[in-house]
Amino acid sequence: MDKKLLLVSAFMAGATWTIQAQDLVLSEGQYYTDETQTTPYTGRYTEFYEDGMLKMELYLKDGRPEGTYVIYYPDGKIAEVRSYYHGIFHGEWRTYNEHGKLIGLASYKEGQKDGPWRIWSDEGKLLYEMFYTNGKKSGVWRSWDEEGNLLSEERQEEE
Numbered sequence: 001m002d003k004k005l006l007l008v009s010a011f012m013a014g015a016t017w018t019i020q021a022q023d024l025v026l027s028e029g030q031y032y033t034d035e036t037q038t039t040p041y042t043g044r045y046t047e048f049y050e051d052g053m054l055k056m057e058l059y060l061k062d063g064r065p066e067g068t069y070v071i072y073y074p075d076g077k078i079a080e081v082r083s084y085y086h087g088i089f090h091g092e093w094r095t096y097n098e099h100g101k102l103i104g105l106a107s108y109k110e111g112q113k114d115g116p117w118r119i120w121s122d123e124g125k126l127l128y129e130m131f132y133t134n135g136k137k138s139g140v141w142r143s144w145d146e147e148g149n150l151l152s153e154e155r156q157e158e159e
Contacts, residue, residue: 029087030063040064049074058084073098083108097122109134121146131156 024041025032033039040063047055053076058069064087071080077100083091088111095104101124107115112135119128125146131139137156145151 031060032063061086063087085110107132 025035025037027037031041033041042061045060046057049055053074054072056071058065059067065084067084069082069084070078073079078096081094089108090110093106094102097103103120105118113132114134117130118126120126125148127144129142140153140155142153143151
């Protein structure tokens, strides 16, 4: 299924800002410059809320996300920061609450869950700690209540 998205790129020519908009076509996870889907888009991609505030920004290379992908709350604060390499998750995925506190941290390697995953309450208390190795559960998984009391601790079986 194709979905048209608005691409807004700004560049500076001397002291003058020029904003150009063009439609992109999203098909099977890849962004194209036209309906024929023959030219994958490379460049900065941005979306805005109706009031003009930045909603998200990322860089696309050959039609796929590359590098840092940032999603914003309507007030301009960062909601999520994701890392991509060749169109797949690679690196950290951080989630923040509306007050700017880190509430989620996930790790990926070449598209697979790999490394620590942690979830905090809005008050900053660690609630969950999980580990993955090459997409599989690993290590000891723990959960805590809002007061910091350990609720569960379970060693993951090697698959």
